[in-house]
Amino acid sequence: MDATGQGRSLAGVFRTLNDMRERRVVADYAIGGxxxxxxxxEPTRTYDLDVFVLLPPDAAADPLAPLSGxxxxxxxxxxxxxxxxxxxxxxxxxxxxxxxxxxxxxxTTARIHDYExxxxxxxxxxxxxxxxxxxxxxxxxxxxWQLVESGAIDRGALRALLARHxxxxxxxxxx
Amino acid sequence: MPDDVSLDSRxxxxxxxVWHREQAKLPLKEKFRILIALQRQDLxxxxxxxxxxxxxxxxxxxx
Numbered sequence: 001m002d003a004t005g006q007g008r009s010l011a012g013v014f015r016t017l018n019d020m021r022e023r024r025v026v027a028d029y030a031i032g033g034x035x036x037x038x039x040x041x042e043p044t045r046t047y048d049l050d051v052f053v054l055l056p057p058d059a060a061a062d063p064l065a066p067l068s069g070x071x072x073x074x075x076x077x078x079x080x081x082x083x084x085x086x087x088x089x090x091x092x093x094x095x096x097x098x099x100x101x102x103x104x105x106x107x108t109t110a111r112i113h114d115y116e117x118x119x120x121x122x123x124x125x126x127x128x129x130x131x132x133x134x135x136x137x138x139x140x141x142x143x144x145w146q147l148v149e150s151g152a153i154d155r156g157a158l159r160a161l162l163a164r165h166x167x168x169x170x171x172x173x174x175x
Numbered sequence: 176m177p178d179d180v181s182l183d184s185r186x187x188x189x190x191x192x193v194w195h196r197e198q199a200k201l202p203l204k205e206k207f208r209i210l211i212a213l214q215r216q217d218l219x220x221x222x223x224x225x226x227x228x229x230x231x232x233x234x235x236x237x238x
Contacts, residue, residue, distance in 0.1 A: 008235060008236045008237065009236055009237050009238075010207055010234075010236050010237070010238050012236070013236065035210075038203075038206050038207070038210060039203065040199065041195075041198075041199045042195055042198035042199045042201075042206070043198070043206045043207070043209045043210045043213065044210075045210075045213050045214070045217060046210070047214060047218070047230070047231045047232075048230060082228075082229040082230035083228065083229060083230060085230040087230070089235075089236055090234055090235025090236045091234045091235075091236055092230035092231075092232075092234075113203070115203055115204075116204065146195075149192065149195060149196075150195065150196060150199040151196060151199070152199070
């Protein structure tokens with residue numbers, strides 16, 4: 001990154017996420033939300049990049065501000081902060097500490113994609129759909145169906161995931 | 176006539192499904208280019224309806 005914004009690239013953002021993992025700022029991460037959906041389905045509108053994180057054990061020392069280590073690291077790197085978003089190379093990134101068993105599983109089973117020569121950890125499509133159905137709401141249900149219709153989903157695996165996490169939803173054999 | 180209409184609408188939905196699947200198969204870089212273009216189109220329109228949040232701006236990166 002430079003001060004003029006020249007040379008900023010999305011690959012650079014993904015490289016920064018990997019750097020955070022290597023330096024143990026986070027124990028592990030997986031891109032989630034609409035940006036993750038884009039890896040498997042058609043692009044849809046989103047204005048930020050959600051990143052699910054598992055925190056290193058010492059981060060639990062501050063249960064009221066578990067993400068404080070991430071923000072401190074970002075400030076030290078010169079990244080701006082806008083509310084809860086860290087501005088990494090011009091992209092607002094929202095870090096979300098894994099808040100339930102499904103999110104934890106989404107991080108540990110993330111798929112590694114290649115983006116312009118950079119490895120990037122992305123939530124698997126079945127987990128994205130399950131998370132959308134678990135969260136509920138019309139927009140998220142639509143996101144889940146978008147994934148199912150894209151053909152990227154293993155419907156059997158999604159059904160098993162939903163059952164294991166007790167999420168009520170019917171997945172037909174053919175949408 | 177109703178049968179024709181339902182056949183017609185089924186054909187439209189089938190074509191839409193094919194189009195969505197083709198969009199899904201685009202290269203990742205192209206998908207991110209589309210996403211950033213959508214942000215550039217949408218955010219000025221959203222700004223007319225409500226104040227934008229500080230982080231709501233088109234991503235300042237090359238895909």
